[in-house]
Amino acid sequence: MTRQRVCVLALAAMLLLVFATFSKSKGLRDKEPQGESRIPSQFGEEERVAMKEALKGAIQIPTVSFNLMESNTTALAEFGEYIRKVFPAVFSTRFIQHEVVGEYSHLFTIQGSDPSLQPYMLMAHFDVVPAPEEGWEVPPFSGLERDGFIHGRGTLDNKNSVMAILQALELLLMRKYIPRRSFFIALGHDEEVSGLKGAKKISALLQSRGVQLAFIVDEGGYIFSGLIPGIQKPVAMIAVSEKGAINLRLQVSMTPGHSSAPPKETSIGILAAAVSRLEQTPMPNMFGSGTLEMTMKQLAHEFPFPFSIFFRNLWLFRPLVRRLIERNYITNALVRTTTALTMFNAGIKENVIPPVAQATVNIRIHPAQTVQEVLELVKNIVADDRVQLHVLKAFDPLPISPSDDQALGYQLLHQTIQSVFPEISIITPGICIGNTDTVHYTNLTTGIYRFNPIYLDPQGFKSFHGLNEKISVKAYEFQVKFIFELIQNADIDRVSVPHLHEL
Numbered sequence: 001m002t003r004q005r006v007c008v009l010a011l012a013a014m015l016l017l018v019f020a021t022f023s024k025s026k027g028l029r030d031k032e033p034q035g036e037s038r039i040p041s042q043f044g045e046e047e048r049v050a051m052k053e054a055l056k057g058a059i060q061i062p063t064v065s066f067n068l069m070e071s072n073t074t075a076l077a078e079f080g081e082y083i084r085k086v087f088p089a090v091f092s093t094r095f096i097q098h099e100v101v102g103e104y105s106h107l108f109t110i111q112g113s114d115p116s117l118q119p120y121m122l123m124a125h126f127d128v129v130p131a132p133e134e135g136w137e138v139p140p141f142s143g144l145e146r147d148g149f150i151h152g153r154g155t156l157d158n159k160n161s162v163m164a165i166l167q168a169l170e171l172l173l174m175r176k177y178i179p180r181r182s183f184f185i186a187l188g189h190d191e192e193v194s195g196l197k198g199a200k201k202i203s204a205l206l207q208s209r210g211v212q213l214a215f216i217v218d219e220g221g222y223i224f225s226g227l228i229p230g231i232q233k234p235v236a237m238i239a240v241s242e243k244g245a246i247n248l249r250l251q252v253s254m255t256p257g258h259s260s261a262p263p264k265e266t267s268i269g270i271l272a273a274a275v276s277r278l279e280q281t282p283m284p285n286m287f288g289s290g291t292l293e294m295t296m297k298q299l300a301h302e303f304p305f306p307f308s309i310f311f312r313n314l315w316l317f318r319p320l321v322r323r324l325i326e327r328n329y330i331t332n333a334l335v336r337t338t339t340a341l342t343m344f345n346a347g348i349k350e351n352v353i354p355p356v357a358q359a360t361v362n363i364r365i366h367p368a369q370t371v372q373e374v375l376e377l378v379k380n381i382v383a384d385d386r387v388q389l390h391v392l393k394a395f396d397p398l399p400i401s402p403s404d405d406q407a408l409g410y411q412l413l414h415q416t417i418q419s420v421f422p423e424i425s426i427i428t429p430g431i432c433i434g435n436t437d438t439v440h441y442t443n444l445t446t447g448i449y450r451f452n453p454i455y456l457d458p459q460g461f462k463s464f465h466g467l468n469e470k471i472s473v474k475a476y477e478f479q480v481k482f483i484f485e486l487i488q489n490a491d492i493d494r495v496s497v498p499h500l501h502e503l
């Protein structure tokens, strides 16, 4: 996940409450890849040791993105050498083409045996945010194993995915697997600082080749465990959209003068009043639209009393539920566009009327709204022509990918979750409140899914871009297994009409 936006992950979890359509009994008719016999996802002791050692080695390469301009290019190059060494089959198989894009990113084209099947793409990124050593139980780039966990920056975000994808493919190749459906693997080297040099170039390259994808799988959704208030069971959330964002600068300029004879209002006063209005006036609550009613009724079974009653009887308790959702700042972020005042600068000297006052607001746009709509709202709330608005950066929420019975990518993920994690009974689409490299791939497909098959509890959630990021050896093995199965499941022709929903 991109820096500064990761806190939002948890929010995604709550989404369930709010936006998700619950899906339990959908399925794919053909559980087995056609023609070929299925390769069981069982790995020997030696393979499992090699698997975790490979991840440790990857963590030890400090592929840090410091900012837009600066990254450890030595480490990025070293990482390229490293994967060549660790995954020899991937790099020597005749039906796999490997390209370095944007100097350090990697694109693999895996040619399937059936060209009539539309290809898909697996994505991940191997750059990481900086990790100063203070506060870590073990040095962040040590890759040390302790108490069943591999520790270090990148163990969750997102070298685990990079390594698991290549590892699963390596293991499949060692078992003589030949895919039917072609696929791509795109590994970005600057996701944490925009993806402009990596993902964007890979996307442009694929577009220039006329590639259209059936679907894309990236990071951004997880198996939430203990993160959703009121729900004990694990919830697998496949994110089908991402919030948009605006960085907005508010500015008031006035003629400077001496403070001994001040004007009635100063730039600071005017701006302070404006941002205060913004803070006091939340954007509209989007709760209660679309398929939400149905979702609530279905999910209601999962909530404890008395919430189950509220959610089951929205006709009566809608205003109450609406307020409940607003009260928690996490769930609040899921039902509306949020505005956070993040910077405020003004004044040059104790006795000088300030010529300029500036504030910066970071806005996260709910998928039901657009940049334009939100800017209109802000203008109306500020309601003062002396306050100039400058958009520093803005992008709309990402399109919502389909999660219906015919959505191949969604259904393949659904099916693979069911078979690898039989203990999970709640699988739901959701929104990723952070942002990922997928923003660069919207021209290639309408099916963009963000899902990492990793259990995430509140502690793990905090470690994203934070302290003591770690992954259990077992969890990593499950991630490899998941991708190993997903790749085989994708060899199916298409999604078929599922049996009746049980309700």
Ligand SMILES: *[C@@H]1O[C@H](CO)[C@@H](O)[C@H](O)[C@H]1NC(C)=O
Residues within 6 Å of the ligand: 061, 062, 064, 072, 074, 075, 076, 078
């Ligand atoms: C960059 O990575 C190399 C290893 O590839 C490492 O030796 C070096 O210390 C890193 N530099 C910084 C500034 O982190």
Ligand SMILES: *[C@@H]1O[C@H](CO)[C@@H](O)[C@H](O)[C@H]1NC(C)=O
Residues within 6 Å of the ligand: 203, 204, 439, 440, 441, 442, 443
């Ligand atoms: C998508 O395609 C349009 C039209 O070719 C192009 O202008 C735009 O830059 C592309 N967007 C991305 C993210 O590649």
Ligand SMILES: [Zn+2]
Residues within 6 Å of the ligand: 001, 002, 125, 157, 158, 191, 219
């Ligand atoms: Zn990430």
